[in-house]
Amino acid sequence: MTEIMVVDDDQDLRESMAEVLEGAGFSVTLAWRGEEALEHLARKNFDLILLDLVMPCLGGLELLGRIRDKAPRLPVIMITAFASVENAVAAMRQGASDYVTKPFRIDALLASVGRVLEEARFESCRTSLDLDSVLSSLSNPFRRKILAQLEQAGALRFMDLCRRLELKDHTKMNFHLKILKEAGFLEQNEDKLYLLTTQGTQALDCVRFLMKKLGD
Structure with a gap:
């Protein structure tokens, strides 16, 4: 089963995303802060991470860099408010695969997740096969x-x-x-x-x- 981690300090948003993703057949792990996300990442392999751009203590951009150090090919989708879209684009320049805005639309979230996972599978094929x-x-x-x-x-x-x-x-x-x-x-x-x-x-x-x- 595809493993996804959702990292966001907003409990309602975390749980809403988990409900949508689990309903679509994914296995979901939740983290409310960056340090907890890194602990999960050290213990478990994930296929995708959904990461809030703005969080207390360890912010989204810094955490993205840490994730890139530990798992360079792990796809990350940034979660951002409409007012922070420019920052999300900056995060994509630093290696994020896509971004979704909050409050999120279910169809947009699932479309982004599906597209990023598909591209990751192709990249895995390209790098591991001739x-x-x-x-x-x-x-x-x-x-x-x-x-x-x-x-x-x-x-x-x-x-x-x-x-x-x-x-x-x-x-x-x-x-x-x-x-x-x-x-x-x-x-x-x-x-x-x-x-x-x-x-x-x-x-x-x-x-x-x-x-x-x-x-x-």
Whole structure:
């Protein structure tokens, strides 16, 4: 489950955001001050942080810098009042991914969270995988369908894949599976079941992100 931390000294806003995010299927951790947020960050891995720009003691910009030191690739969305939008833009120059204004709109919050998480997944793909290899291996739509079937089912035998994809040419299926195995996107266990690798999941996410962007 995607882990999000909300850092804001306003209890009502913290709890409102948590309710919205949990309702959307995210796991949420709350912190009311910067020091508490850093303690959570030291103990737990997060996929995204929502951070208030103006807080007592350790302010939002300073905390953003501390987060960048500890987790350079962790995306951060700044929370700001309308009057402080310029400061939020300055925070983005220092590494924040986006900002939302308060009082927040539910649709705007979820749109920002979804967009930033999607971009973070693509960045993870770009930095951890050979993007040229990903695009070369998955440019064929049939190979993408193979990975999607394995993602959905968890593990499948050769004949199960052929039936699901309605392919009677076993030579062609073997050819595509060989390319995907050589790319490191799938593997076979001791029972000869085909499974997605971690790289395969990342590659599929990466290609989906690119296709969505090209379609926008």
